Amino acid sequence: MKKSIKTLITLVAPFALVVSAHTAFAAGDVAKGEKDFKKCTACHSLEEGKKKIGPTLFKVMGRKSGTVEGFKYSSSYIEAGEKGLVWDNEQLTKYLEDPKGFLKDYLQVKKVKSKMLLKIKKLETRQNIVAYLESLQK
Ligand code: HEC
Numbered sequence: 738m739k740k741s742i743k744t745l746i747t748l749v750a751p752f753a754l755v756v757s758a759h760t761a762f763a764a765g766d767v768a769k770g771e772k773d774f775k776k777c778t779a780c781h782s783l784e785e786g787k788k789k790i791g792p793t794l795f796k797v798m799g800r801k802s803g804t805v806e807g808f809k810y811s812s813s814y815i816e817a818g819e820k821g822l823v824w825d826n827e828q829l830t831k832y833l834e835d836p837k838g839f840l841k842d843y844l845q846v847k848k849v850k851s852k853m854l855l856k857i858k859k860l861e862t863r864q865n866i867v868a869y870l871e872s873l874q875k
Contacts, residue, residue, distance in 0.1 A: 770869025773862050811850035813840045833863045
């Protein structure tokens, strides 16, 4: 019995590693991301200093949450930034799935404010958008 469990673990462990490495480093498709980014352009520009309903996403990768000057953020974005939230690949991919839920988790509170109501369920779409935003800063 013991031996069979051990065999099973030996067989499954490398597979699990491959799968988790794959999800952690899966790169999005920049060209698709550029198209998917149309979901964002009603509210976000990519030009420096140009705000729409939302803050500009000019150089958003590596930017601290809630820090575009002249944009009136909901307090939750500023608090998250003060707590150390920086928009990198991992955080932005999670955020886009459910902005409010993400901020609740990040701030460990039950209620947050967010004027961004869009949610993107599909992981691939989120990864593509993030890859596109990253490509603009290379
Ligand atoms: C209907 C409008 C709307 C759409 C569509 C939208 N957003 Fe937003 N987004 C906002 C608003 C408004 C905020 C600021 C939220 C607040 O202060 O409550 C925001 C905030 C953000 C932030 C945080 C910025 C910062 O400076 O901290 C990021 C990142 C972001 N949006 C990315 C995106 C991406 C990527 C898309 C497309 C997939 C998108 N948004 C679609 C309205 C929108």
